[in-house]
Amino acid sequence: MVGLKLAINLMKRKVSNFGIVVSLVVLIFFGFFLSFASAQEFDYEKSYQDYSYNLSLHDQQKSIYQKVRSEYLQFNTLTSKETVKNETLKLLLLRDEVVKTYLTSLRMKVRESKGLTDSEKEGFYTRIDQEYKFFEDHKDKLSSAGSLDDLVEDSDDAKDRYQSTTKIAIFYTNIGIAFGKNAYLREEIEKEITSLKSKISEIRVNGDKDVSSIERAIIDLENKLSRSREKDNLALDMTNKIKTTEKDKEDTFNEALQNCQDSFSYIKEVNNFLLEIIKQIKTN
């Protein structure tokens, strides 16, 4: 009898030891798997997927809100009031989330931009982060709203913030991203112009080909690149100077964007002309 008890105890201990070992192994591998999964980098594409998903949820909730709102206005019952309050809260939460994920998406785009310097990127991050913080705090505050009026007031707070400063941050960052694209291409072209200029000097020293027209063309191309840079700087400056009270923020943004487009056209023109110059060098 004592032997049997001992055997049972031993078995129990062995089984429990076995269970502990298995649990540990499972935990270790689960940890390994989680770390592997989290190592998948969060990039612009992923942030954009998050934003698109939240935007689609917002659009669905918008339809629900519009439906329950009209029912509330029509019947004005306690039930419809409670329903409209719940659905409005859901909509406001989603709206804040859309703004947050959109700002994150812009931030990731800036981070991946090859033509912006680290200090330029920091400038954009500061503006984006300030707006992100507002909508994060606003979202946390929403659930404490006790009535429909509170919700309307909270919604107006977010609306005012978005229309005044968030929009400026969005426009400024968008122009910054376009600026970065142009700056990167310009930098690449300038590197090739430098190489080409040293080759042209070599040809001039050899004296076996007249390169005077090519040299003049290169100066012209450098001027075009300067104009492109000026257009980009102007665009950034325009959006940087948008005032919070300004009503035509979109117009200023569109004008700034047009400057970036013009700058890009100059870049395209310069690159095409460089190919023509190469052709000239290669023929007698």
Add this chain to the structure above:
Amino acid sequence: MENQNTTPNNQNLNGVNGEQNTNTNQSTTNLNEVKIGVDRGQNVNTAVDNKSKLSLDKYTKVFKDTWLKLNPQIRKVITVTGFVFGIFILLAIVFSISTRPGGRSKATPTPMGNVNQSPLPEIIINPSKYATDSGVLLVEDNIKKIEKEIGGTVINDLKLSQPNLLWDINFED
């Protein structure tokens, strides 16, 4: 006349046949030697196979013995660990394939109207001595690369346009 004429021919033929027979015999001998050689080779191969089989059996036996000598609990732990590890490896593979850029989840349809044409070789009429200059060719190559990058650049990226959100929340008619 015909016989007389045919006899020497037959003799000749015999002669030829005789030489052929000898040659055939010789070649048969050679073939036999080759065959023996092949047989020997096969024997050697079989011996090697047997040897490797034996060593494999030996290792299998040693593994089996070691496995059976182990405590059954430890055997269970090893089996479960192996199983769990296998599942995690499989999950990791599936996860990495599904999230890899260009992987299955990100498959994009091939555009039908955008068939890549093989570039026509550039013909330079009246080439200068710099037509084959490595420095010039390098710059040309780099400029063509920039041209491609320009082609893929969109300044007004509509994906980044601000979201269309419902800002007017009110409960008045």
